[in-house]
Amino acid sequence: MEGTTQTNDPVNPRPKRNNTWIYLVIIAALLGTNVYLYLQKNKTTETLVVSQQMLQQKDTSMAQLQNEYNASLARLDELTGKNAQLDQQLKGKDSEIAKTKARIKELLTKQNATKADLAEARSLIDQLNTQITGYEEQIATLKQENTQLTGQRDSVVATNTQLAEKVDLAKILHASNIRLKGINLTHSGRKEKETEKAKRVDLIRITFDIDENRISESGPKDLQICIINPAGELLSNAAFGSGSFNTADGKSKFYSISKTVNLQTGEPLHDVSVDWQQSSDYVKGAYSVEIYHKGYLIGKGTVSLR
DSSP states (O other): OOSOOOOOOSSSOOOOOOOHHHHHHHHHHHHHHHHHHHHHHHHHHHHHHHHHHHHHHHHHHHHHHHHHHHHHHHHHHHHTTSOHHHHHHHHHTHHHHHHHHHHHHHHHTOTTOOHHHHHHHHHHHHHHHHHHHHHHHHHHHHHHHHHHHHHHHHHHHHHHHHHHHHHHHHTSOOEEEEEEEEEEEETTTTEEEEOOOGGGOOEEEEEEEEOOOSSSOSEEEEEEEEEEOTTSOBOOOGGGTOEEEEOTTSOEEEESEEEEEEEOTTOOEEEEEEEEEOSSOOOSEEEEEEEEETTEEEEEEEEEEO
């Protein structure tokens, strides 16, 4: 038969092919590929982790800068209205501050902010804080100056008050040469006669002088006169003009009769006279009189009736 003839030679058999080394090469290649892929995966994972860490650090830095910026704005707002002079300075720098705030806001809201952007934002916030610190120091200085001025003003007011009080005291009149006399009226009151007998007294006449006063202004001065009987009781009758007044220490006090005198600055008044007459009889004993001006006791005297 024509064609390929398979020869089976039992004497010289055909040697078998050995493929082991091929399998080893394939296995080595597969192992190498797996190692490479593993290393590449680890590298990619590490790169991803680093990227995530960088993003987190960036987010943290952005958040920190935003918090610091918010704190700066709060400090700036708190300064407004603290001092009129400083408010004028702030208004003069409104444009400059507005530009700084706008740039910081732009950097902090930037989607893909770089390290340079964050560094610039940091620098601007520091700059803004430095300005605010300067304003706060100015306010502290102005407050200290105002405190000193207030202290000086209060001292001046106190001094002026003391001087005014001294002047007012100096304006208080002084009564001297106070005399009390019992008067007996005869001939239907047309004739007067001094008497010390209580049963004959129709009225008590009080006579006194007002010493010169170089401080008190010229014009009418109101005096209150208290007459006390031997029993220590105030003689009082509303029909005769009795009333009440406040003493210098703020207490209310009743008086028997009032008297208005016309004073000339620096000139004394002599023999100022006022009469007290009552419908009831006068009792025996010592009668005293007290004269007041602006609530101050300015003189007193006594007379005894027997």
